[in-house]
Amino acid sequence: MRVLVTGAAGSLGRTVTVGLADRGHDVVGLDLLPEPEGFDGPWYAVDCADPDAVEAVFQAERLDGVVHLAGDPDESALPAALVSHVHTTAALIDAMVAHGVRRLVYASSNHAVGGVPRSEPVDETTLPRPDTYYGVAKVAAEALLRLAADRHGLDTIACRIGSFRAQPESVRQLATWLSPDDAVRMVEAALTAPAPGFAVVYGVSANTRGWWDLEPGRRLGYEPLDDAEEAADQVAPGPDDAAESAYVGGPFLAPSMHRPAMRDA
Numbered sequence: 135m136r137v138l139v140t141g142a143a144g145s146l147g148r149t150v151t152v153g154l155a156d157r158g159h160d161v162v163g164l165d166l167l168p169e170p171e172g173f174d175g176p177w178y179a180v181d182c183a184d185p186d187a188v189e190a191v192f193q194a195e196r197l198d199g200v201v202h203l204a205g206d207p208d209e210s211a212l213p214a215a216l217v218s219h220v221h222t223t224a225a226l227i228d229a230m231v232a233h234g235v236r237r238l239v240y241a242s243s244n245h246a247v248g249g250v251p252r253s254e255p256v257d258e259t260t261l262p263r264p265d266t267y268y269g270v271a272k273v274a275a276e277a278l279l280r281l282a283a284d285r286h287g288l289d290t291i292a293c294r295i296g297s298f299r300a301q302p303e304s305v306r307q308l309a310t311w312l313s314p315d316d317a318v319r320m321v322e323a324a325l326t327a328p329a330p331g332f333a334v335v336y337g338v339s340a341n342t343r344g345w346w347d348l349e350p351g352r353r354l355g356y357e358p359l360d361d362a363e364e365a366a367d368q369v370a371p372g373p374d375d376a377a378e379s380a381y382v383g384g385p386f387l388a389p390s391m392h393r394p395a396m397r398d399a
């Protein structure tokens with residue numbers, strides 16, 4: 135497939151672009167930043183929230199799908215979060231509809247349901263329960279994916295990613311870790327699954343301590359192979375472990391994350 139990867143210079147983006155290329159896909163990169171050393175393919179250093187810039191990319195490239203990873207992975211005031219996650223997604227969907235590109239794989243987040251307590255199941259029917267404005271924006275971006283599937287028949291997959299790291303770094307992450315290899319497996323499965331329509335996938339590895347439902351991903355062909363438990367002896371206990379394990383969103387539930395919606399903190 136010829137795939138546009140947004141956020142291609144980022145943490146996930148660098149792993150996914152290399153992984154997709156290794157698996158035989160043609161990758162077109164897009165990021166605010168210049169292309170990283172070693173990237174092989176067309177590169178667009180543009181703002182994904184700018185609909186004219188995104189449209190120009192689609193005019194220049196024949197694409198089979200989009201992997202949308204561009205966005206600020208941290209909490210911010212609400213307007214910035216909406217631009218970063220909702221405006222970028224909307225600009226891409228507009229261009230996809232205009233150019234007949236039918237597959238969108240989106241880096242959503244566990245923080246879309248971060249307010250769900252540990253005692254409750256987490257599956258594809260879990261209702262939105264954001265833990266931050268970041269989470270609110272991810273919920274809204276997922277709503278755009280749903281609308282695009284219903285209105286235009288696009289295949290749109292919301293990957294609610296846990297903790298993408300080279301290795302798990304905290305006790306919570308022993309449950310929420312997404313390994314680099316599993317991230318590539320997940321994205322490729324979401325790109326190539328036959329006619330999924332709108333779908334939710336939990337972006338985590340096959341962690342022994344995990345509790346988010348892996349079945350929706352497996353139905354799309356995402357079979358995670360890594361397990362954070364193999365690195366458990368390298369993870370030191372921390373003072374916030376109990377609090378971070380009480381909700382899906384872990385540290386994003388901490389009072390220190392509270393801030394006004396409409397002003398910079």
Ligand SMILES: NC(=O)c1ccc[n+]([C@@H]2O[C@H](COP(=O)([O-])OP(=O)(O)OC[C@H]3O[C@@H](n4cnc5c(N)ncnc54)[C@H](O)[C@@H]3O)[C@@H](O)[C@H]2O)c1
Nearest residue numbers: 141143144145146165166181182204205207241295297298
């Ligand atoms: N890393 C995780 O554990 C994790 C977990 C859940 C969800 N996510 C989501 O995955 C995506 C990628 O996360 P990451 O950890 O790689 O973050 P990152 O900050 O490493 O990379 C994001 C990239 O997107 C680019 N970018 C940001 N806004 C842009 C814009 N408007 N136009 C073009 N490029 C833009 C940045 O320059 C950066 O290179 C984000 O949407 C994030 O919310 C990440």
